[in-house]
Amino acid sequence: MNEIAILIIAHKNQTQLELLLSNLADDFDLYVHIDKTSAINKEELTAKYPNIRFYSKLHVVWGGYNLSACSLFLFQQAYKGNYKYYALISGQDLPLLSNEEIKNFIYKNDSSYIVSDKLPIKHWAYNGGINRYELYWEHDITGNSLWDTFRRKLIGNIRKIQLKYNTRRPFYKGMDVYGGSNWVLLRQDAMDYLISFIDENPRFMKRLKYCFCTDELWMQTILATSNCKIKNEHITHLDWGTGPEYPRTLRIEDYDNIRKKTCPFARKFDSEVDNEIIEKLLDSRNSSI
Template sequence: MNEIAILIIAHKNQEQLELLINNLVSDFDLYIHIDTKSTINKEELISKYPNVKFYSKYNIIWSGYTQILCPLFLFREASKSKYQYYILISAQDIPLISNEAIKRRLKEEDTSYVVSDKLPLPQWKFNGGFDRVQLFWESDVVGNSLWDKLKRKVICNIKKNQRKYNLRRPLYKGVEYYGGSTWVILRYDAMEYLLNFIDKNPKYLKTFKYSYCADELWLQTILGTSDCKTKNEHITYLDWFTGPEYPRTLRIDDYDAIINSPHFFARKFDIDVDKEVVHKILERRNSTI
């Protein structure tokens, strides 16, 4: 069995997902969650890649609670096989270094990678990140039924009154809140610590319902004060500043900056926007050891 599992969250573009699978499947065990609203053909992928584990459990809503539930589900599934490392990426990521280089680097550095800094974060809006969880947000309500519209309106009014009268939801007792990147590499000890904490604190996750972008908080808060060996470093190259998308959808003009970064992966890519940059990066990484 491989010592490294790569967990991938996918929601669109089957061609790009298959490109990612083909570049990773020979050296890693892959666990892939496909959004329930996606047009990706899960049955076709199961047939083509019998050694890859595919799931389709959640309708993932950007900034909502399912962005926590989905990676946690993949963590639990993969942890049953007790890997040395668990790498969480999205299907819009591309590896920048070869599979051998990924394995070698993890073996040499022998650590988890979790960007986790104590709140409040000066670069984050909404009270340095605290209001992501202390206000009620409409993120989890996306339907267009009369009931959904009413629910959104009620939650929105609650949030307005919270701000007006400085009322906040209570934070979970006994923890300090940390924030950082969703995308992580967890060594076995960090994975065990994470799942044990959640199992021993069943009410903890519920505090993130009706929150905003708490996928950048829940795991980071648990591991931010743990004794697990961790590097506070990003595993992915991202461009949050150039636009027109935030983060930027990377294009061929970004090629030099991408390949000169020290990261394991880069994101985000979309072959419907720029296919050339994806193939050029993969050709380069597959020609090096």
């Protein structure tokens, strides 16, 4: 039985996703959530990869609650397998190390990897991130009906009133809020703690609705003050500084810089933007096996 589960949140580029799956499937148990509105053919992938668990439960939009809910859903599904380690990545990630090297990295360090700092975070927008949860946001309303349009405008106006009169929403039970990357590696002790907390505090996730980008807040807040063995480090290399996208969609000119990184994974890649970097990284990775 594999001791490492890799959880993947995917929404586009089926061919690129299949490259990721085919490079990992032999050595890890994979749990893949495909966006409910995605053009990716879940039935085709299920037939092609019978040992991979595929789900298509939620529609995930940037900034909305469902990215947090999707992460938790995958954690809950994989937790049933009683693994020692759980890595959460996206369908636009690539492994930088061979599968054996990824395993060695995980076993040698024997720790959770969660980037987590107490808010306010100086370089974060929206009042150091505090406005993400103290104000109301409309990203969870994704429909195009007149009712949905009205609700979006209503919540936007409520936020303006909050800012004008400085009216804020307290966080769950007065907890200090921590934030960081949502792409993490959880050791079994951290996963036990996380799942237990959610089970014992069912209202916690509900508090995240009508907030903004809580995928970078929820598990970080729960685990930051635990006694679990955690390194405040990335398992996934990202470029937040170069642009033009944030994080940057990595291109062939980034190749040399990426190869210097020691993280097991890197993101984000898009075959529709630059497929050459994907092919070159995977060729380099597989040539070392």
